Amino acid sequence: MNKIMLAKDTYWVGKIDDREVPFHRLILGKGTTYNAYLLKTEKPTVIDTVDMQFGREFVEYLSELINPEGIQYIIINHTEPDHSGGLAALASRAPHATIVCTSPAVNELKEMYKLHSRNFLVVKDGDTLDIGGKTLKFKETPYLHTEETMITYCMEDKILYPCDIFSTHVASNTFFADEADFDITDDFIGYYNAIIHPHRRYVRTLIQALEDLDVQMIAPSHGYILRKDIQKYIDLYATLSADTIDDKKATIVYTSLRNNTKKVAESIKRILEENQIHVSIFNADKSEKSAILESIKEADAVFIGSSTKYADMIGNLEDVLKDLKEMNLEGKIAAAFGSYGWSGEAIEVIQDYLHETNMNVQSTSHVIKTTGMTHVEFPVRVRFSPNNEQLKKIEHSTTFVADLLLSAI
Template sequence: MVATPIKTQPRLTIQTDDITPDTTAIRSLDWDRDRFDIEFGLQNGTTYNSYLIRGDKIALVDTSHAKFRQLYLDTLKGLIDPKEIDYLIISHTEPDHSGLVKDFLELAPQATVVAAKMAIKFLEDLVHQPFKKQVIKNGEQIDLGQGHVIEFVNAPNLHWPDTIFSYDHKTGILFTCDAFGMHYCSNATFDEDLKAIEKDYRFYYDCLMGPNARSVLSAMKRMDQLGEINTVANGHGPLLRHNLNELLDRYRNWSEAQTKAEKSVAVFYISDYGYSDRLSQAVAKGITKTGVAVEMVDLRSADSTEVHEIVNRSVGIVLGMPPSDSNQEDIVTNMGTVLAAAKEKQLIGMLESYGDNDEPIDPLMTKFREAGLKPGFPVIKLKDTPAEADYQVCEESGTDLGQFLTRKDLVKQMKSLDSDLDKAMGRLSGGLYIITATKGDVSSAMLASWVSQASFEPPGLTIAVAKDRAIESLMQVGDRFILNILEEGKYQSLMKHFLKRFKPGADRFAGIKTQTANNGSPILNDALAYLECEVSSRMECSDHWIVYSQVELGRVSNPDGLTAVHHRKVGNHY
C-alpha cells in the first residue's frame, strides 16, 4: 500500500491497494471536505475510488475528481503505462467520477470508453473530440481474458440516470460507484470497523439512495442474478468485504420499508442541467422523512409511458424546471405527459434549477392549478447559485408537502382517545425544552419534551426527535446544538412562538432575544438554563431518532427557578 501526500490545503492524498492479485484500488482521499454538493454536510471527509483490472486486456473503472488531476494521473502512470489500457469503464458521469476522462484520453487515446448510452452522449459533449466508444446494456459482457469476464448491470438513479454496475466473474468484485458507498475518509481500504462507518453509511443512504428506494431494489434484484459477490468496490469510502452481507441487507431493508409507504410523490428533474438533480434530491429527502415514498424521474431519459404511469399512481408531483429553450424531444414530450397525466387533488411543487435559462414557473403553475392541483409548497425561485440555506428550504418544502399528505392519518390518530394504552402512555410527563442549532448558514429550532439525562461521566442526555422535524438534519453525529431549558410560569411566550408553523427557510428566531454559544448555536435569553451538546450517536426508533449527546457546558440563569413540565392526555401524538 502506498500513500502519497500533497502539501497543500485541504489535505489530498492518493492510496493504492491490490485488493486481488490483479485488481488495484486507486483511492483519492479528500480528508477535509465538509460538504458534498452543498446539500449535506460531511463529518469525515470523503474518497473517490477508481479501479484497475488486469487480464490479457486491461480496464480502468472510473477516474477521479478534477481536484486530484496531477496526483491521480501521476499515480496511474506509476502503476501502468496508460497506453496499455484497453477499456475505460464509466459507471456514471457525475464529475466526481468522470472529472478526468478528457485528461485520461489524452494519455490513452487507444482506450475504448464503455458506458451507458446516456453517459456516452454526455462524454461526447465533455471531451469535444472523437474517441472510441462502446455502448453497453444490462447483461452484456466484455472478456478481458484470464477469466476476467465483466458483466454489466443497469442501475439507473443510483444516484445518476446513467449508472451501471460492473461485475468481474473471476474475482466476485462488483463495482458500484455511488451505490453502497459512504462519505468516510480513512486509510482503511475495507470495512473492518463496522461501528466506525455505519452512521456515515446510513446518512449517505438517507441523503442519496432513500429517495430512489425502488431503483435500489430493482438493482439488487439484478445483482442477485450474478455469481457470488464477495466485495463491493464502491465509489466513495471503504470497500465492503468484511461486513458485506450485513451492509447489503441494510440497503434492502431500508428500501423495502420506503417502498411500503401507502403514498408516493413523483419528483421530476434533469440530471445535467443547472442544479436540478441536487435541488430535487433535497426536496425528495424532505418528503421521505415524513414516511411518504418518492420516485425520482429524469425528464431527459425517462420513457413517456413510464412517466404517465408514475404520475398516475402518485399523490403529488414535484417539478424541477427544465431549460426554456430545450429542443430535446424527450424533455418536451415528458413535460407534456406530466401535465396531461396530472389529476385533480394531487399536490404540485415547483422549483427553479438555476440553469440560467429555466422555463418560467408561473405560467406552468397556472396550468397545473387549472387542472385542479393544489400547491404542496410555495414555488422555489432561485436568483443565484444555490447555497446551504437554499438546500435547507428545499428539504423543508419537501417535508411540508409530505406532512400535508399525511395530515388525515395524523388527525385520525389524534381522535383515537378511547385507547387505554394511549391514555396510559400519556401519563409519561416530561420537561419543556427548546433545541436550537446552527450549521453553516442554516439555523433551526424545535420545541421538545422527550428529553432525559442518560449518563453521568461523561455527562450525557438523550432526545427523541421526530424524523420529519427540520432540525433533525442538524443533529447528525458530530453536530452541536443547544438544549434550552424552559422555566415554569415563564415559558408561554417561547412555547407559543416555537409551536408556530414556519414557512420553509423562515427565520425561526425573528423577534426572539438570543446570544451565540461557544458552539455557534443560539441561546435563548429567556430560558431558565442551557446546555451545550454534541451528538455522539443515534438510534432509529420507527418514527423518531433517539439522539444521544454529550454535554460540554451549561449555565443556569435563575438558581431558584423550576423546569416547566409538560403533561399530556394521550400518548399517540404530541
C-alpha cells in the same frame, strides 16, 4: 502510497480527500475518497476515475503501476465529475483505450471532456467484456442516481463495482470496512439518505440485478470497500427503500375546457392508484366545494389543475384555491397541472396560489436541487391533448410524488 490490492491483479488507484468537502450542497466533515480501480490483465482496464481537480495526480499515481499507454479499456459507471473527472487526463495518456459506458453516457462524456474522436463501447444490461483473464458483466441501474448509471461485476473475482451505490463519505487510509476502528453503519445509512433515497424506487432494480451475482466484495466509488457482511449492506438498502405500510390518500381537483386537462387528471389518478394510493378526483365545476375541501383536508397529496382560457383559469377552481390559504395543510404534498393551447398561464396561477399555503409545493427547481433529476417537471404542463411523450412526463412527475408519499423514512 503502498499498493492496495483487492484481488489478483486488481488495485485501488483512487484519491483520499481529507478536507471538509463541499458536495451536493453538503459539507462532508469526514472528507471522502474517490475510488478508482486498475485491473492489470492482458487488456488492462481502469474502472472509474476521480474528481476532476485530482485528474493529474490520479494519472501520476496510476503510472506507478502501469504505463497508461497500455490501458485498453476505461469503464465509466457514472458520468458525474467526482467519478469521471479524471477521464480527460487519463484519456490523453491512454490514447488507445476504449471508453465503456451506457448509451446515455456517451454524449455526456464527449461534451464534458472533448472526446468526440474517441472510441466508445456502449454496453447494455447483461453484456460482458473479456479483458484477458477476467470477465466483466454490466448491469444498467438507471437513476441510481442518474439516468446513465450502471454497475460492473468481475465474474472471476466476484467483486462488484457499483459506483455511488453502497458508498460512504469517509476519508481514511484504512480502505476496508472490516479494518476500520468503528462501525461504519451510520455513515453508510447517512450516504444512502443523502444521495440514494430520493431515487429509492430504482433500488428495486439494483436488488434484482444482484440476484444472479455472487458478490463477495463491494468496491464502491466513495469510502470503504466492503468484503465482510456483504448481505447486511444489501439488506439495508432493501429495508431503507421499502414502501411505508401506511395507507396514503391523494385528492385531484380540476376544471377542463375541452377535456384535455381531464385526461391529465385521469392519468395522474391511474398512476397513483397503480402505486396503491387511494385517490379522490373532483371536477370543481360539478362538485360541492365543501366536499372538495374536506377531501383535501384528509389527503396526503393534492393535485390541482386547469385548462387556460384568455390567460386564466376556468370555472369554479379559483374559489377552491382561495379557501386553501385559510386551511392548515402542513405536511401535505401539492402539485399544479393543466393543459393549454397557447401559453398556459392558468397553471402558473395555480402554482402561485399553492405557494400561499403551507403545503410542500413541488417545483422543477426544488427537484433538481434536491435530487439532481432533470426528467421530473413541476408544474405538469401539457399542450393540447396529452400525446405519448407528454404522458411520459405526467408519469415521471406523478411517480415522483408517489415515491415521496410511500417512503418509509
